[in-house]
Amino acid sequence: MYPAWCRGGSERRRYAARVPLSRDPDRLVAAALAGDRRALARAITIVEEGRAGAAAVLGAAYPRGGTAYRIGITGAPGAGKSTLTDALITALRAGGEAVAVLAVDPTSPFSGGAVLGDRVRMQDHASDAGVYIRSMASRGHLGGLSTAAPQALALLDAAGFPFVLIETVGVGQDEVEIANAADTTIVVVTPGWGDGIQVAKAGILEISDLFVVNKADRPGVDDAVADLRAMLTMGAERDWQPPVLTTVAITGAGCNEVLDEVHRHRSFLEQGSGLEAGRRARRRGELHTALAAAAGRRAAALAASPEQRAVVEQVEEGALDPWSAAERLLDS
């Protein structure tokens, strides 16, 4: 057999075909960007699981992104986020737009498993080539979006979807993270979900670009809308006044209006410098998160090394405080 460098084109192609796509980051990314959904799924799995090649996949895909418009959908458990997401997919598809969805579910911290029950409905779109849905468990204890979520979003962005929906359950910190990851953030509440003070407490007033009171066929919807509007007038002055809409997502009622308001918010951002400024801030934030994670990994490896066992043992016994122990380990 001739060495690889003197093989002809067709033989090179045959040789390349024998190397699994998942072992060749450049070819995998090229396939994913050319519309191969299985290649895209594999690329996301590689970055999600931090497998060999993850860095190469990200390095190849990241600079190809930046065109997707990212819509975040968040709110308390049971508010109907998945149903609204489903309705927004339908509305975007009716307009002929391809759409990717990243659904991030909380992980049970002890069992390690994610509860993905609500995702079942979305699978109705599975046979539509213009829709790509990916579920992801939020790993670890650093918040609602996992480390891999921004990476998966970068891949979906690079794959050329004009719209990417990001859905995550939870209140508080999750919403802050989703607001950082999205261009437009929708917060979904339900009638009776909570009075204004709870909205303010969770810190979600400032991060929402659009409020949706879902399940608007239930009693209390007018009160919920009035509460939100009152809180919004009391909040900090913003150039963009977040609208408060009502939907019955399960029937689709009001969902086209939600999409109209998303487009209106997008125009608002694009007319000012908001879109680019927001994206620069997001990338800077991703860098800081990545730096902290990478530095933390290196530090954890340090703490696990045998020569540092004595310091760790002192901390476990309560004889040495963890904070000076950490500085001591890093100085060593």
Add this chain to the structure above:
Amino acid sequence: MYPAWCRGGSERRRYAARVPLSRDPDRLVAAALAGDRRALARAITIVEEGRAGAAAVLGAAYPRGGTAYRIGITGAPGAGKSTLTDALITALRAGGEAVAVLAVDPTSPFSGGAVLGDRVRMQDHASDAGVYIRSMASRGHLGGLSTAAPQALALLDAAGFPFVLIETVGVGQDEVEIANAADTTIVVVTPGWGDGIQVAKAGILEISDLFVVNKADRPGVDDAVADLRAMLTMGAERDWQPPVLTTVAITGAGCNEVLDEVHRHRSFLEQGSGLEAGRRARRRGELHTALAAAAGRRAAALAASPEQRAVVEQVEEGALDPWSAAERLLDS
């Protein structure tokens, strides 16, 4: 004037008295541990704000702790955690026990301010020398308990309170953190709060040692109790079966029974090796968090340095992915 080394004892004392207590970590900690509440408050502020002397305060106080029994109280916004905390203070005081409370409130990520409205009721105990209440904002975006919360808990522990209550709002990640920080974790829910799947989704089934259905004078309480019990039997097998209790915290109804169950859980932990094992795991976790935070601080300082400006600029423009940029910065 004679130099300091040849002054007599009384003159040394007078000299020491002119150095503010807050500038002398050892004396501050000694005063806090001797029961001086103002010194305790100052010590907590020093660690919370990361002021000069924080490391010395922690280093001096930490090894003196380990005797407080820590009770975590958590649940969704509006469940009545503060009211239950207030009722537990009353019940513990009726038994003659001193008690400290650390109430951790979410920070508004944009305004930076914490909403501490619910704390007002607790201030009824302010004139009771056997009660010490401290509110703290959860800073940053790394979860429900701030970095400083474990440090404040270490100080309250060292100050000799036999019971420390930790109250935090939120669902999901906050509860995991509070479960790590507490010996016994109480999860407070309300009738109609959510069906079983929501409890399982938030991952709180496994972290709770005790469920309280508060506002038990409202409709739906029997369903809520039945839902929780059903979910508990479906969950992973545990040696400790978390009881489900009902309270009307605002009247105090059922609150003594909650305290009885806390004592029963404590006996359970003390009879096995659970208490010490849990505390060792907590300290190890605190070390890992401290390491990640300290490593992240050093990494952030690196990213802010002028010679790394070009790399950061590339990331902000979207030309370089943040994850390889992070590795590059750490390698440099």
